[in-house]
Amino acid sequence: MGHTDLQLDWLRAFVAVVDGGSLSAAAPLVHRSQPAVSMQIRKLEDAVGRAVLLRGPRHLELTPTGTELLGYARRMLALHSETLEALHGPVLSGRVRLGVPDDYAGSYLTPVLRSYANRHAGVEIELHCEQSTSLIPKVQRGEIDLALVSRDKATRGTLLFQEPLVWVGAAQFEVWRRDPLPIAVYEATSLARRAVIAALTAQRRAFRVVYNSSSLAGQLAAVESGLALAVLTRCSAPSHLSLLGERQGLPALASMDVALYRSQASRHLPAVDALFDQMVQTLGKAISVKGPGSPG
Numbered sequence: 001m002g003h004t005d006l007q008l009d010w011l012r013a014f015v016a017v018v019d020g021g022s023l024s025a026a027a028p029l030v031h032r033s034q035p036a037v038s039m040q041i042r043k044l045e046d047a048v049g050r051a052v053l054l055r056g057p058r059h060l061e062l063t064p065t066g067t068e069l070l071g072y073a074r075r076m077l078a079l080h081s082e083t084l085e086a087l088h089g090p091v092l093s094g095r096v097r098l099g100v101p102d103d104y105a106g107s108y109l110t111p112v113l114r115s116y117a118n119r120h121a122g123v124e125i126e127l128h129c130e131q132s133t134s135l136i137p138k139v140q141r142g143e144i145d146l147a148l149v150s151r152d153k154a155t156r157g158t159l160l161f162q163e164p165l166v167w168v169g170a171a172q173f174e175v176w177r178r179d180p181l182p183i184a185v186y187e188a189t190s191l192a193r194r195a196v197i198a199a200l201t202a203q204r205r206a207f208r209v210v211y212n213s214s215s216l217a218g219q220l221a222a223v224e225s226g227l228a229l230a231v232l233t234r235c236s237a238p239s240h241l242s243l244l245g246e247r248q249g250l251p252a253l254a255s256m257d258v259a260l261y262r263s264q265a266s267r268h269l270p271a272v273d274a275l276f277d278q279m280v281q282t283l284g285k286a287i288s289v290k291g292p293g294s295p296g
């Protein structure tokens with residue numbers, strides 16, 4: 001065993017890989033290149049004397065040693081942050097009201113919130129999961145401090161990345177062969193709904209709305225039961241469903257501009273400042289690595 005000390009940089013890289021799901025997704029979280037993150041993991045494993053991560057069929061997986069180490073690593077990093085804040089400035093406290101569509105939450109929010117919570121354990125986050133068209137007016141009224149939204153206009157918020165829309169279906173039902181095409185859609189104001197109807201109309205493809213739901217779970221239920229095809233953001237499309245397109249005679253779809261939108265009332269709140277910066281830093285850089293996907 002070469003090293004005996006567990007350096008914080010190695011632990012920080014290890015936690016980022018676990019939270020991000022891959023070396024490439026971890027790199028922007030720790031502001032390093034992917035090879036540098038890989039090197040830090042190797043140094044950590046040399047110090048521990050055993051592997052902490054294994055490359056699985058889809059992503060990296062924790063070994064039993066890695067699972068045991070993870071809890072200690074999080075506590076050490078949290079204590080380090082507490083120490084720095086105690087020495088160099090006030091610990092952030094208060095509450096941040098954050099809005100996000102449920103299809104973006106799982107893919108993009110998890111690493112951001114974990115990193116933020118490690119640094120600012122004294123801040124309470126109140127999460128609102130709704131469609132972008134519901135979140136935007138709530139931010140304007142000051143009912144929510146920050147929201148990750150699909151832009152309804154080019155000037156809305158701070159642009160982070162583009163999220164492709166995709167056709168999703170259950171392969172065994174071959175719903176795309178039906179005429180008129182049965183589709184599941186979000187509520188009437190949804191940007192994803194407008195995009196799919198515009199694309200089908202431009203193609204002059206006959207369609208019929210057979211299912212309405214404002215939730216991602218509702219869309220998936222309609223697709224899995226063979227009732228309809230749905231249009232989702234790519235990040236929210238489950239692996240057991242098929243991504244469809246031109247080969248099935250379906251029109252191409254536009255991408256969503258995903259932005260971070262902040263209320264005027266929150267401009268003076270340090271806890272909101274910190275989360276805003278964390279989200280811009282992480283999502284603005286990480287998306288090219290993770291790839292797009294999910295309607296807001």
